[in-house]
Amino acid sequence: MTRYEDVRALFADERLGRSHPEPERAPRVTQAEFLGGATSGYETEKEDHARMRRLMAPPFSARRVQGLQPRIQRLVDGLLDQLAASGPPADLHETLSVPLPLLVICDLLGVPYEDRDTFRRYVEDMACVHDRARGTAGRDGLHDYMADLIETKRYAAGENVIRDFVAARDAEQVSTDEMVTLAMGLLFAGHETTVTRIDWGVLLLFDHPDQLEALRRDPGLAPGAVEEILRMAAPSAGSGLPRYAGADIEIGGVTIAAGDLVLLSSLSANRDSDVIDDPDRFDITRPVTPHLTFGFGPRFCVGATLARIELQAVFGVLFQRFPTLRLAVPLEQVPLRRGIVTGGVTALPVAW
Secondary structure, three states: OOOHHHHHHHHOOOOEEOEOOOHHHOOOOOOOOOOOOOEOOHHHHHHHHHHHHHHHOOOOOHHHHHOOHHHHHHHHHHHHHHHHHHOOOEEHHHHHHOHHHHHHHHHHHOOOHHHHHHHHHHHHHHOEOOOHHHHHHHHHHHHHHHHHHHHHHOOOOOOOHHHHHHHHHHOOOOOHHHHHHHHHHHHHHHHHHHHHHHHHHHHHHHHOHHHHHHHHHOHHHHHHHHHHHHHHOOOOOOOOEEEEEOOOEEEOOEEEOOOOEEEEOHHHHOOOOOOOOOOOOOOOOOOOOOOOOOOOHHHOOOOHHHHHHHHHHHHOOHHHHOOOOEEOOOHHHOOEOOOEOOOOEOOOEEEO
8 A cells, every 4th residue: 555545544444453363374575573474363453452552651651751852862962972082984873873772762661771782683683574583583582581671670670661561560451471572562663763764864864965954054953854754764675564454445446355464655655746745855844744654543653752852862963063974985885784674774984
């Protein structure tokens, strides 16, 4: 599905879900463990999804996440201090794009930052699009890591999402396995997608020097720049978010049969000329557009506010701190990360 109205309608359609009555026989997008195929729990998915959303609402509320903004800005400033001290050339991917979302999600969840190499390896294994065995091993490794961490955090002081989950489990609102699965998903999505959006945002601005100059002159344009980056950011390795029809659905003159795999392409929907004027133009000053990067309706991403705060913290100061920042290699030589669901780059060489 590629048209804006169709994609938005199907995001909100309760007949579409992530599960399938026979998940091992369901059509797959890739061999990735994450977003590659169907999940189990077909009979109770709707109720389980609503219950999990209620569980995640307090820790990801706008009030609680907005309260993180000063801490996130300090993290950005500190990483940029390190970048300045190291001097050019540098890899912006490894010095800013990767550590910032990792630091934030580790703080929020209560995951030790010093374990980042371990769980990043599991995450990359889960996202591998070609090797099912590698994905399964990554899933099992991350599951065991999170299960052990949760038991440790049960007795630790401090406020974090894992402790919230433990309290919910102790109140019999969620099972241990559900709690571990939720924590895994948040750790994966909470840093991996933001890493790629920082990288793609920088590349989009480098590729549109007039927009970069406008942002450099007026950092107040950062919120609009972030929304335009979110709308236009390059696609991942897949063709869209996979969903499965729980019943026959008529849309756009087509019948989606029960059990069919449906790919919701937010990238295409975000460039639908029926909704967005001149959609292929990157314009950080355009009026706010109703992009579908975070989904819509009951499937709207719970981490949207957090991602926006992180991206605004970066793009609100990066080009003021480094007004001559530029790519250190031709754009076509920036190395892409292939074979991973979330796509992205493996390095972002810059100089100033």
